[in-house]
Structure formats: structure tokens, C-alpha cells
Amino acid sequence: MLNISNNPVSKNVDLTKYKSGKSIFTKEYYKTFRKFLLAFSFILLIILFLPWTQNISSKGNVTTLKPNQRPxxxxxxxxxxxxxxxxxxxxxxxxxxxxxxxxxIKSDYFDSRLTERTQQQLDVKNLSVDAYNSKVAALERQINALQREKKLKLQHANNKLLQAHLKVKSDSIDLKAVETNIAIAKTQFERAVNLQKEGLKAVKDVEEKRSKFQEANAKLISQQNKYLASQNNVINATIDISTINASYDDKIAKANSDLFTAKSAALDTRAQVSKLETNVANYTRRNSLxxxxxxxxxxxxxxxxxxxxxxxxxxxxxxxxxPANYELAVEMFVRPIDLPLIHIDEDVRVQFDGWPAIVFSGWPNVSYGTYGAKVVAIENFISDNGMYRVLLAPNKNTEPWPEAIRVGSGAKTIALLENVPIWFELWRQINSFPPNFYQPENKADNKTKKEK
Structure with a gap:
């Protein structure tokens, strides 16, 4: 029966003549199976042309939409x-x-009355500032008084100098008059001597002319002394003016020096006041901490x-x-090769850990237990795990997310891309090609409008 012999019986005996042979060799056992394979192949061919939604699957965690709402x-x-x-x-x-x-725990702040004591120091320094300000005001008044007094003294000295100049002028005129008188007296005396020699004048007349000439000489010497004295008065008045300027300049300079010293001390005290105010504010703030x-x-x-x-x-x-008030979101991580396929406002389906779900990644409409989400943010720099972080927010146009979800729980995400035939998706998966690169419809429409 196994046909292992070198002399098979089937060559010499016709098995179809027997009843059992007729029952076995005349039947077509594969007819039904061939029909099944034909139907299956036809159905499979139809399935290959059905639409399939390309997607990017990833794992993520439940988080919050705003940073201030996170743990x-x-x-x-x-x-x-x-x-x-x-x-x-x-x-x-x-x-x-x-x-x-x-x-x-720091010894610098053990004093329970540190703020109060620092405030007292601040009050004392404020009084010092007021005192220095009063001293500055007094010195300014003193400087103004010295300047006014100097002005009056200079006016008085200038008047004396003017008087001295006028006295010099008057004495010089008198000196010229005396010199003229001397010349006249000398001429008369000489004429009288000549006339006396000729016998025309008496000796008495000569003596009188000599006496007048000597008196004129005496007046000349006296007038010269007066003239020199008036010149000395001019010099003295000039010296007085210089003395007044030097004296009052020295007094005003000393007062200014005291003024600048007081102002410097006031500014230094104000700096200390500012430092103490900062210390008081810091100590007050530190107490609140x-x-x-x-x-x-x-x-x-x-x-x-x-x-x-x-x-x-x-x-x-x-x-x-x-935080008690927060808006849930999901953070998913995508590979760098898939990042260009993710866009803002793109639809994503989310399956939360602990919620049963039946997922058909290629047919999201027939999936059960997934929830709608939209992309709201895409990270611009790669994360430590070598992927890019994408933030998802609930899609308000779909069913709401479960209220029992807690921040930090796990989630699986399916980012929905464009629709392609199943045969194309199988061909892509076999060749390890990435999903089709595409632009969202709204972005494409905007680009078309710009080109127009």
C-alpha cells in the first residue's frame, strides 16, 4: 500500500475495478476547498483595496495642558x-x-528681635541724615553771608581806592600850581636882584621877593609830601582790596570745605540708611519665609x-x-523620522491605561474605547529619550475624556494621517518605508491662496 517495493502491485492490478477503489478514486475531494480558496482570494482582493488610515503609534503619559497645573x-x-x-x-x-x-539654623538670624533692632538703627541713621542736612543748610547760609559781606567790603575798598585816585589827581594839580608859583617867585626874585644891582630896587624889596621864593619852595616840598601820601593811599587801598579778597576767599573756601564734608557725610549716611532699609526688608521677608x-x-x-x-x-x-484645578492633556513621543508628519490641530486617538479598548489602528472609526485629541504643541528640541515630545489636548468635538483619569497615568496614542489602500500600506510595511509625507488641508489651502 505504501508503494515502497520495487515491484508495485498498482502496475499489474487495476484497483478501480474493486468496490473500495471505485469509492476512493472516483471522488473529487478538493472541490469544496478550491471553492473556498477562490472565495477567500476574491474577498482578500477586495480587502486589499479598502481604505486604510496611516498612523503613528506611540506611548505617552497623562499630563496637564498648562505648566502651572502640573504636580x-x-x-x-x-x-x-x-x-x-x-x-x-x-x-x-x-x-x-x-x-x-x-x-x-544660621547664627546670624537667631535674634528674634533682629528686624526691630535693625529698624532702630535705621531710625538713628535717618536722624543723622537730618542733622547733616541741617549742617549743610547752615553752611550754605554762612557762605552766602560771607559772599554778601565780601561784596560790601569790596565796594567800600573800591570807594576808598577811587577817593585815593581823586586825591592823587587833586594833589598833582596843587603840585603843578605850587611849581608854577615857585617859577613866578624865582623870576620875581631874580628880577628884583637885578633891579637892586642897577639901583632901581631897594634891598627891602629884594628881601621880600627872597622870602616869597623860600615860602614857595616850602609849599612845594609840602605839596610833594601830600602828593606822595595820596599815592601811598592808592597803594594802601589796592592792598586792602587784595587783603579783603584773600581773607574772604579763605573763609569761603573753609566754609565750602566744611560744606562738602557735611554733604559727603550725609551721602555716606544715606548709603548706610539704604543698606539698613534693604536689611529691614530682607529680614521682614525672611521672617515670612x-x-x-x-x-x-x-x-x-x-x-x-x-x-x-x-x-x-x-x-x-x-x-x-x-493643583486642584487642571486641564488634562497627553504627552506623546514620536521618532525623529515621524516628526515631519505631525502638525498642529492634527487628530489623534488616545487609549488610556485602565480603560478597556478594542483598537483598529487603520480604521479609527470602528475602534472602541479610544478618545479624540488634537495636537497643540510640538517640541522643537529632542528629548533625552531620543524622541520629540508632542502635547495633545482633548478634542472638544468628540466624546469627553473620562473624569477618573489622573495625571501621570499611561496612555497609547495613534496619530491619524492620510487614507491609503490596504495593499499600499502592506507594501509600505514590507519595505519599511515611512508613512506618506503630507500637509494638512488647511495649510495646503492657505498656501494655494498665497500663490494666487
Missing amino acids: QTLQSQIPGRIEEWFVREGDFVKKGDTILRISE LYITAPQDGYINKAIKSGIGETFKEGEQLVGIM
């Missing part, structure tokens, strides 16, 4: 020591509610530093808080 940690701006907790994990807090109280408050309404997630008496540095995380 955050609270830090202290100053190093400190935990003294008291006012909340428990899971508590709801409103904006401004006190979460914990801390104390200082001893209470860690909630920046917004939310829920206490986890106490990172929990022990009473536990110390920490500035900037260390103390407690985590989740």
Missing part, C-alpha cells in the same frame, strides 16, 4: 529646621494656607522632608502638591 514640589528659599506640620498627606489646601513652620504656604489650591501628595527637627538646605524639596 509641583515646594522648596524653602532659606535653610532651616522643620518645627511643625499643619497638614497631612492627601489634605486639600487653599492658596495661602500654611503647610509647615520652620526655624532658622519661616512659614511654607500653598501657592495654589491643591492636594498634598507627599511630605518629602517629614521629621520634626530635620534640617534642610535652601532649595531642597519639602512637600509635593497637586
